[in-house]
Structures are given as C-alpha cells and as structure tokens.
Amino acid sequence: MQKWKCDQCGYTFDAYADKLPKNCPSCGQKCTFLNVTCYIPECEMPKGPGFDPRIGGKD
Ligand SMILES: [Zn+2]
Known part of the structure; x- marks a missing residue:
C-alpha cells in the first residue's frame, strides 16, 4: 500500500x-x-536512498 496524491486537486489516498x-x-x-509515500509524517516505510530527512518521517 502506498500513498498517492492527485496533481490536480491535491487529494491523497x-x-x-x-x-x-x-x-x-x-x-x-x-x-x-x-507517489508521496515517504513524504508524509505517517510514513512507516524504511528510509531508502535519496530520503530527505527535512521532509519528516519516523526514525
Ligand atoms: Zn483529483
């Protein structure tokens, strides 16, 4: 399951x-x-290469 954001209206699902x-x-x-899976605070995915810590996420 991944997090997605509509580029038209900004709806996420x-x-x-x-x-x-x-x-x-x-x-x-x-x-x-x-795909905004790891760009939200609730993200529980492991931080892979290219992860930007300024965006947030769990440690
Ligand atoms: Zn939309």
Whole structure:
C-alpha cells in the first residue's frame, strides 16, 4: 500500500501501485498521481536512498 496524491486537486489516498484508479476519487479527472509515500509524517516505510530527512518521517 502506498500513498498517492492527485496533481490536480491535491487529494491523497492509499492504493497499491498496480491498482491505481484511472480517475481521481476526488475530482474525477484523469490525473497524474504522485507517489508521496515517504513524504508524509505517517510514513512507516524504511528510509531508502535519496530520503530527505527535512521532509519528516519516523526514525
Ligand atoms: Zn483529483
């Protein structure tokens, strides 16, 4: 499960990468969804290469 953000309306939701909706659940447009999994404070994923500590996350 990963965290996604609609680039149109900013709506965020959880989904598996291979089961992303074609249309945004919020605005209904065919949006580009940005993977923001490790860019939220609740992120529990391990900090991989390229992780920016300024963004936040759990230690
Ligand atoms: Zn949207």
